[in-house]
Amino acid sequence: MPIEVLMPALSPTMTEGKLAKWVKQEGDQVSAGDVLAEIETDKATMEVEAVDEGVLGKILVAEGTEGVPVNDVIALLLEEGEEASSLEGADERQAASVEGETEAAEDEGSSQKAEQARSTLAAPEGPKEAIPEPEPEWDGPTKKQTVREALRDAMAEELRRDERVFVMGEEVAEYEGAYKVTQGLLKEFGPKRIIDTPITEHGFTGLAAGASMYGLRPIVEFMTFNFSMQAMDQIINSSAKTLYMSGGQIENPIVFRGPNGAAARVAAQHSQCFASWFAHIPGLKVVSPWSAADAKGLLKSAIRDPNPVIFLENEILYGQSFEVPDTEDWLVPIGKAKVVRPGSDVTIVAFSIMVGKALEAAEKLAEEGIDAEVIDLRSLRPLDTATIVESVKKTNRVVSAEEGWSVAGIGSEIAAIMMEQAFDWLDAPVRRVTGADVPLPYAANLEKLALPQPDDIVEAARDVCYR
Amino acid sequence: MATKSGQERSRKRSDSSDPEAAKTSAPKRASSKQSKSSTRSKSPTARQGDLAKGVDKELLLKLYEEMLLIRRFEEKAGQMYGMGLIGGFCHLYIGQEAVVVGLQSCITDDDAVVTSYRDHGHMLATGMEANGVMAELTGRKGGYSKGKGGSMHMFSRKRKFFGGHGIVGAQVPIGTGIAFAMKYNEEPGICLTYLGDGAVNQGQVYESFNMASLWKLPVVYVIENNKYGMGTSIERSAAHSTELYNRGQAYGIPGVQVDGMDVLAVREAGLEAVDYVKGGKGPYIMEMLTYRYRGHSMSDPAKYRTREEVQKMRTEHDPIDRLRETLLEQKRAKEEELKEIDRRVKEIVGDAAEFAQNSPEPDPSELYTDVYVEAQAAE
Known part of the structure; x- marks a missing residue:
């Protein structure tokens, strides 16, 4: 033939x-x-x-x-x-x-179409987010620690536990961290595992992604997350997507951590919140704790996680002290929110530094007779929607609070989820408290106006309670 | 004229400024000068003939077969693309076969390979099966990424092939990181990190060069200079000089320029590079002068170069024809042996095409798998 x-x-x-x-x-x-x-x-x-x-x-x-x-x-x-x-x-x-x-x-065409129609019909549902069990109540001894110390201890403990873990970033070793989070690590673990990099975010992020594909477990410190924009391609295209693109062959166990959001008077290029940017990406996990205990337990979980985890810290929180379980086994699961103040009248959903501000707001609201429940999201992806929905069934009102911008922000996501999953329980529209929709100004008065304050949360809570 | 050629010769090799490296590579540099001057008067085929004398027959035939497999595989892929069986992007490696085949013959199972999106040849050279590669091109379950990656995204942990990356230049820090991990683990391996002449103007390439040299990482950067980054010629994209082997000079990375259309020249230079890097001296740059016969991707009208230019490369420099001539001229192989190889390769490619068409599409349930690794499974 x-x-x-x-x-x-x-x-x-x-x-x-x-x-x-x-x-x-x-x-x-x-x-x-x-x-x-x-x-x-x-x-x-x-x-x-x-x-x-x-x-x-x-x-x-x-x-x-x-x-x-x-x-x-x-x-x-x-x-x-x-x-x-x-x-x-x-x-x-x-x-x-x-x-x-x-x-x-034609046959093929029509059968292909039919096939397509079938596969559209048969399109699988997204996986049900497996909500992890919350960490057990700790009734053992605790010690008072700053968030900074808790993060340092988390890294030190995991470095001791697993030889594959190493820390890399600008000024992490000899300088002991631009914000002193890696204090003492070089002394204990040496320059092989605590590595000062040149100022080369795109390069060292890609290098760490490659090392993780080969089986190491890098902790990459960004001096601030603002600098991660230089490395965004490697985080998203290399770290987040490779497992999927390789049909499950190539894992990317890696933690990207550093301070996120506004600090104090450092102006627009050093103050952005990247929560919603990263939370948008399938393949990444995104964590943003408030308390020192959560910072420690979540960072340890992140380092042990076989996936890329974005760990958003906050410079202002570094110096704040909390009680932390006095043990090397303290793990907080990624993907589980925490009710930090129970209440019955309104649910305030917050993460990172805004949790503290939400608690302040709740105290003020209590004086007015409004009993607010405050939820610390802790993880932004996966998002523990069940905990929020349960709360709303009780309070019927939601205010979300974040430092980042409103457009396509975490609050927008919360509002959408409330529409989809808690519509029948809502007695008022969801309100978002966010940073002003401007690059962060330097002037003290303008900066204060741009960042959400406890009073903004109080006002939003009153609104949804029709008070 | 003598001065010029002398200058040119020394320019073709850029040495590390590391005094120790300079010491050890000094005799090699001299010998390379010798080989360059001795080849100046000879035709490329004659030069290959000299090199072939030092290589045993089995290896010569293996190199021939591997190059031919890539050529036939890519032709088949092009044909299947034309039939609508392969979609999206499909970047063919036809013309460049000598580069990956020659270099692969210099490394061992300890060593890893990473490249960008013109990657089918690299996969086949590392020993990945034609069936799995072709089935990935057709987006089927039997593909290396279960049909979820496509032409640009395939991996094989077993063959230490780490992709398959679609963003120009992004594979360079990744390859550097693999080399970092090998050194961290105190393994003997090195990472061959391929990039094109288009990628050499990406900033992250130099970020990688800097770290690799700073930390003496075991990585060979292989610049496949096929003269065109998509439709932009090297003359229109590279400032000052179109030579790329010396792009690591500022970082003290030695570099060498190689005739990438001669598989034996590639192998000779590759052995030297691999030896240097395995000796713990840090990274090495190889610029492979090569040429792709086909367009950048399938829908490339190729208006940026003349047909004569392509034709000249194909008729005068084809790496497969050249080795075939050498084998026959030196009576290292009989016509019949080569025909047998042709038949074998044809069968592999035919089987791959069949497998790729018969393998089922991925199950719809695969849509949501492999986004995350279950934490428990990995603990």
């Missing part, structure tokens, strides 16, 4: 084209890779190369023919030792084959 040469497509959208020129003629010897013909569309010209070896037996579509459908037989190739007589009846066969082909194509 002669080999059929088919009209190729230049792109998946091309359906027909012009057979511009035959480079080989009937009777010509053809080797694989030889150009047989040229075809044209309105976009481009392409050469049709032979894939098989033989003699060009018969040309079925003359050069200059327009509108040749993709996959039509345009020529027949005789294999080594094949007689020209096998070409007899080729024209008829071609006609038949074209017809058959078309039918087959």
Whole structure:
């Protein structure tokens, strides 16, 4: 049987084209890779190369023919030792084959459509977010620690536990951290595992992603998350997506951590909150704790997690003290929110530094007779929607509080989830308290106006309570 | 004229400023000068002929077969793309086969490979199976990424092939990181990190060069200079000079420029590079002068170069034809042996095409798998 040469497509959208020129003629010897013909569309010209070896037996579509459908037989190739007589009846066969082909194509087309329709119908539901069990109540001894110390201890404990864990970033070793979070680590673990990098975020983030693909467990410190924008491609395209793109072969156990959001008077380029940017990305986990106990337990969980975890800290919280369980086994699960103040009248949802402000607001509201429940989200992806929904069933009112901008923010996500999952329990529209929709100003008075304050939360809570 | 060629010769090799490295590589530099001057008068085929004399027959035939497999595989992929069986992007490696095949012959199972999106050849060279690669191109369950990655995203932990990356230059820090991990683990391996002449103007490439040299990481950066970054010629993208082997000079990374259309020249230079890097001296840069016969991707009208230019490369410098000629001229292989290889390769590719069309599409339930690793499973 002669080999059929088919009209190729230049792109998946091309359906027909012009057979511009035959480079080989009937009777010509053809080797694989030889150009047989040229075809044209309105976009481009392409050469049709032979894939098989033989003699060009018969040309079925003359050069200059327009509108040749993709996959039509345009020529027949005789294999080594094949007689020209096998070409007899080729024209008829071609006609038949074209017809058959078309039918087959139609069949295929319709069956493909049907298949598509089926697969649309049969599209699997997204996986039910497995809500982890909350950490057990700690009734053992505690010690008072700053968030900074808790983070340092978390890293030190995990560095001791697993040789594959290392810390890399700018000024993490000899300087002991721009914000002293890595204090003492170089002394205990040495320069092999506590690594000062050049100022090269894009480079060291990609390097860490590669090291993690090979099996190490890097902790990458960004001096502030503002600098992670330099490295965004490596975080998203390399770390977050590789497991999926590799069909599950290549894991990316890695933690990206550092202070996020506004500090104090450092202006627009050093004050952005990246919570919603990262929370948008499937493949990443995003954590943003408030208390020192959660900071420690969540960072340890993040380092042990086999996935890339974005760990958003807050510079102002570094110096704040909390009681922390006095043990090396303190783990807080990623994906579980925490009710930090129970209440019955309104649910205030917050994370990171805004939890403290929400608690302040709740005290003020209590004076007015409004009993607010405050939820510390702790994790932003996966988001513990069940805890929020349960709370709303009780309070029927939600205020979300975040330092970041309102547009497409975490609060927008909370509002959408409330619409979808708690609509029947809502007695008022969800209110978002957010940073002002401007680059953060430097001037003290303007900065204060731009950042959400406890009074803003109080006002929003009053609103949803119609008070 | 003599001065010019002398200058040129010394320019073709940029040495590390590390005094120790300079000491050890000094004789090699000299010998390379020798080989360059001795080849100046000879045709590329004649030079390959000299090199072939030092290589045993089995290896020569293996190199031939591996290059041919890539060539035939890519031609088949191009054909299947034309039939609508492969979608999206499909960047063919036709013309560049000598680079990956030559270099792969210099490394061992300890060593890793990472590249960007023109990657089918690299996969086949590392020993990944044609079936799995082709089935990934058709987006089927039997593909290396279960059909979820496509042409640009395949991986094989077993073959230490780490992709398959779609963002120009992004694979360079990743390869550097793999080398970092090997050094951290005190393993003997190195990472071959491939990039194109288009990638060399990305900032992260130099960020990687800096760290790799600073920390003496075991990485060979292989710049496949096929003269065009998509449709932009190297002349229109590189300032000052179109030579790329010396792009690591500021970081003290030695570099060498190699005829990437000659698999034996690639192997010779590759052995030297691998030896240097395995000796703990840090990174090394190889610039492979090569050429892709096909467009950047399937829908490339190729208006940026003349047909004559492509034709000249194909007829005068084809790496497969050249090795075939050498084998026959030196009577290292009989016509019949080469035909047998042709048949074998054709069968592998034919089987792969069939497998890729018959393998089912991924189950719809695969949509939501492999987004996260279950924490418990990994603990």
